[in-house]
Amino acid sequence: MSLIERLSLAALALPGLLVGGEAQAGRAEELYHADFQYAHYEESKGRMKVDVFELSAVAPIGDKITASVDLVRDTISGASPILNIKNSDGKVEQYLSGASIFEQRDALAVGLSYAFDDVNVSFGGGVSGEHDYLSRHLNTGASWTFNKKLTTLSFTASVAFDEITPTGQSDVKNSKTSQKYLMGITQVINKNSLLQSNMTFAYHKGYLSDPYKAVYVEGVGLEDDSRPRHKFQWAWLTRYVHYFKTLNKAALHADYRLYVDDWGINGHTLELSWHQPIADDWLIIPRFRYYTQNEANFYQATFDAMDIGDIHSSDYRLTGFGTLGVGLKLTKSFHMAGYIKEVKLQMAADYNDRKASYQIGGNDEGSFDDFSFYMITASINMRF
């Protein structure tokens, strides 16, 4: 099981995102929220499978304070790529771990936000653990609404401390620290359109390699995955929403994100979704996603004695590839006047195909690490 895969699942991409967003919604209406979601993730080729159970709750305290809590349990199983080898024909092949790994991750996050007149501040923290990995994070954020409530500036900062004690390598204890910062603006363009643009900066320091992965060096043998001890990431996401009253009140959502890091990777993400109301309080949302990235400076599918350096990796996440995805989501809302004000049911399914050949500009690396994955989610949201 790839540590990086599980590290990624464990550490929230932006700790406090859920807390911050829900907290503000709760304050506008002083309602309690209770949300439960089940999600399933599965890869092709008998690789990874994940089941996720998540429970979130938000409670207003007076008319200025909002408290939130979030609990997650992931159950992870399946095979995972360890390295690439060259077969007898000289072609690259991916080698998966044989055993079916079973792992469980539990995470808890809490948050508190306070609403001033035009400013909202929030604090939060959390912990996430598995038998070989522990992560603790703290976050803070502030948002300021002005210009007749048409413009909102947001800032968040978070820090995470991770500790890794890989299975079967009990004398090894590694750690890493991450800092992430976001600044963004949300602007009402006119009564039918909205724009949000956010920039994030992240800096990671410490052990960033994957102890469960290796590289194949022709004529020499296997070496451990070895990455730089620091990483800087920059991302710029822009989101646009537009209302189409005449198309039965549909809305178009379009997102584009540019990503650059100092390992040499540039990534582009494009997501489009069409939110279509049908019948009473039903919403159907078809969506499309395209992603492309190039390879890291120190990536090679396989190495030989001439080109192997101190820093090297064959991780399929660090190579050049593209992903095409389609999905469909359905939601139904019930609005009531009793103790429970609203119940919303949601279901979604997405299919993604990741191929080296989908990379923008082409890629002749071959299809040895191509795979596909699907996701299914089902959730119930209550407001009372």
Next chain:
Amino acid sequence: MHHFYQTLAGTALALSMSMSASALELNSVAPDFSLPNIKTHTVSHLSEYRGKVIYLDFWASWCPPCRTSFPLLETLYKKQQAKGFAIVAINMDEESEAMERFLTLYPASFDVLRDPEGVWADTYGVEAMPSSFIIDKKGMIRHIHSGFSKADIVDIENKIVKLLAE
């Protein structure tokens, strides 16, 4: 370089402030509106309520604090109606269908009027949703309030009771 940023900031600030509407002053005369009444299907005027203490509320179905306010206002109205208290709720929804759905969930026995074009919301200088104006028996605006929280109803009732005693 420094000068460039100063100019830019100044421009942004000036342009954002130039769009401000002016809310009405306290202790000024409340403008006399004429708006369609959804129950009587005739036009209602503010002057019809002269001699009563009025809670004038600009609201819409899509406004979460409005959902909080309606049941509380309905209770207050029933309690103080006989003593000369009136609520006039001016609905701002573009389409009346959204307003109808809201009123099915949160029924109101007080007067509901329609101002979908926003003519009177503009005149009253509404700056947030919801906005309320408490008007005394002589037609003067005595209190202005933006937004609504559950706890506000206590303060509103106190103010109403004081004005009813005048």
Next chain:
Amino acid sequence: MKKIILTALVLFLTACSPVKPWERGNLALPQMALEGDAQEANFRQHTFFSKESSSGGYGGHGGGCGCN
């Protein structure tokens, strides 16, 4: 370069048409919410982040009805 981006941003912001507080009904609709389902959005972003190298950008408040 910074000057160009900043100027464009300010011009863009001030070119937006002023929306009155009671004209925000469309923006308040559930289909217009930037993040209509925070749990699902988090799960999707985690999934993509664990299979791809890109991450970041999500977060921030604003839009909607502008109430309270």
